[in-house]
Amino acid sequence: MHSNPIEALRHQLATLCHAAQKGVIRLSTPCQVNDMMGWLNMQSVYPRLYWQSRDVGAVEYATLGAVNAFESLAALKADLVALNDIGGQQPDFFGGMAFDPHTPGWAHFPACYFLLPRIELKRHQGGATLSLNLRFDDRCPSAEIAQAHACLDALAAEQPLPRLQPLVYQREDRPSQQEWAAWVGLVTNLDHLMRTPKVVLSRETRLTTPQPPNPWALLSRWQSGAADCFHFGVQLTPSEAFIGCPPEQLYKREGRHLTTEALAGTTHRGRDATQDQALAAELLGDKKNTLENQCVYQQLLTQLEPLSSQVQMGEAHIVKLRSVQHIRRLIHAELHHSVTDHSLLSSLPPTPAVGGVPRESAMTFIRQHERHQRGWYSGVFGRISHTSSDLAVTIRCAHIDSEMIRLYAGAGIVAGSQPDEEWRELDSKIADIMSLLGMG
Numbered sequence: 001m002h003s004n005p006i007e008a009l010r011h012q013l014a015t016l017c018h019a020a021q022k023g024v025i026r027l028s029t030p031c032q033v034n035d036m037m038g039w040l041n042m043q044s045v046y047p048r049l050y051w052q053s054r055d056v057g058a059v060e061y062a063t064l065g066a067v068n069a070f071e072s073l074a075a076l077k078a079d080l081v082a083l084n085d086i087g088g089q090q091p092d093f094f095g096g097m098a099f100d101p102h103t104p105g106w107a108h109f110p111a112c113y114f115l116l117p118r119i120e121l122k123r124h125q126g127g128a129t130l131s132l133n134l135r136f137d138d139r140c141p142s143a144e145i146a147q148a149h150a151c152l153d154a155l156a157a158e159q160p161l162p163r164l165q166p167l168v169y170q171r172e173d174r175p176s177q178q179e180w181a182a183w184v185g186l187v188t189n190l191d192h193l194m195r196t197p198k199v200v201l202s203r204e205t206r207l208t209t210p211q212p213p214n215p216w217a218l219l220s221r222w223q224s225g226a227a228d229c230f231h232f233g234v235q236l237t238p239s240e241a242f243i244g245c246p247p248e249q250l251y252k253r254e255g256r257h258l259t260t261e262a263l264a265g266t267t268h269r270g271r272d273a274t275q276d277q278a279l280a281a282e283l284l285g286d287k288k289n290t291l292e293n294q295c296v297y298q299q300l301l302t303q304l305e306p307l308s309s310q311v312q313m314g315e316a317h318i319v320k321l322r323s324v325q326h327i328r329r330l331i332h333a334e335l336h337h338s339v340t341d342h343s344l345l346s347s348l349p350p351t352p353a354v355g356g357v358p359r360e361s362a363m364t365f366i367r368q369h370e371r372h373q374r375g376w377y378s379g380v381f382g383r384i385s386h387t388s389s390d391l392a393v394t395i396r397c398a399h400i401d402s403e404m405i406r407l408y409a410g411a412g413i414v415a416g417s418q419p420d421e422e423w424r425e426l427d428s429k430i431a432d433i434m435s436l437l438g439m440g
């Protein structure tokens with residue numbers, strides 16, 4: 001990126017008459033960028049965050065710093081209401097949530113964390129825009145302006161991402177395959193199935209390595225092979241990153257209109273088109289996989305019913321990803337006027353795509369058995385604003401720190417689940433990222 005956009009923002013900031021300002025002020029300028037992650041990787045301001053939704057040609061966001069950060073949905077909601085009362089442009093908030101706020105998660109990841117970025121680089125079909133957010137509330141306005149100046153001064157030029165090197169690592173799975181088989185046995189025990197028809201069990205795969213890869217270089221490669229997925233990355237601090245390419249939407253809200261989906265039920269990809277289609281047809285007709293999907297849509301319909309004036313569900317169809325295929329059903333709803341992102345995020349996650357049915361007894365099983373910390377795996381990540389919100393379920397993801405990469409995968413255990421098949425399903429869910437790590 002050239003220095004002119006930064007100059008342009010400096011100029012706007014210098015001529016801003018802050019005495020007359022209230023709420024969030026956004027200064028923007030057009031700019032040029034080649035590689036959003038190549039830009040992000042060079043910056044020294046944290047948090048560094050990347051988000052791109054799943055739709056074709058979806059806007060890409062790369063953000064730096066935080067004007068505000070919220071560690072509870074209630075605090076975020078209060079702020080959205082306050083800003084809307086002031087009027088004017090309504091900003092985007094970015095962030096995520098852990099799978100289970102009631103168990104200890106990852107050390108530096110709060111159970112809920114959404115931020116209003118200081119700097120936002122946005123790439124859309126027509127080009128790119130660099131924006132600077134300022135906030136005029138009870139804080140000292142001149143300190144706010146000084147901080148904004150300091151942030152602009154810290155911006156560095158984009159550079160190509162480093163090359164990925166083939167990774168040398170030691171692998172350790174938690175649970176082991178043997179423990180996994182025992183858990184699947186417990187969940188598929190008839191008595192247990194009567195009370196808890198589905199539990200999504202998960203595995204943490206630790207890859208210990210002397211030199212972990214650059215998370216942005218890895219995400220960039222991963223993204224290029226995962227076109228039909230969401231793409232996200234976040235570094236709250238320099239030493240840790242959480243990245244992923246999830247195929248699953250938690251929900252998208254445009255005004256009162258909500259779109260969500262039941263994505264569950266899995267098979268692998270075929271060797272050729274004929275085998276691939278045969279596997280897809282088999283998946284759609286399979287009893288165990290149909291049940292996995294049904295558990296998800298039934299629960300979503302039940303939860304949306306009191307929040308909506310109308311709920312509709314589409315036909316079951318197949319989603320083909322690089323290494324797996326899934327069953328999906330889309331759901332549309334018209335939300336009642338009182339329903340906010342706070343209400344949606346308080347009721348929908350964790351969906352039975354990552355938790356189970358009934359939710360509480362599935363969670364109890366998971367809390368009693370899983371010894372790894374899921375943290376933000378199988379949680380939520382995305383963008384929230386007054387007018388529209390867009391959130392993914394954080395599956396197909398990796399946590400990277402200075403010593404290891406942690407990969408996560410889960411599988412819905414229902415009547416008919418076989419331990420070895422479900423274990424293989426876990427492996428196919430991490431196959432994309434494993435091949436990138438091996439290849440360098």
Ligand SMILES: C=C(O[C@@H]1C=C(C(=O)O)C=C[C@H]1O)C(=O)O
Pocket residue numbers: 200248263264265266292326353354378395396408409410411412413429
């Ligand atoms: C839990 C994950 O995926 C979920 C489980 C699936 C299944 O068991 O068939 C399929 C998609 C998701 O609902 C994961 O990828 O980690």
Ligand SMILES: [Mg+2]
Pocket residue numbers: 264265266292411412425
């Ligand atoms: Mg499954």
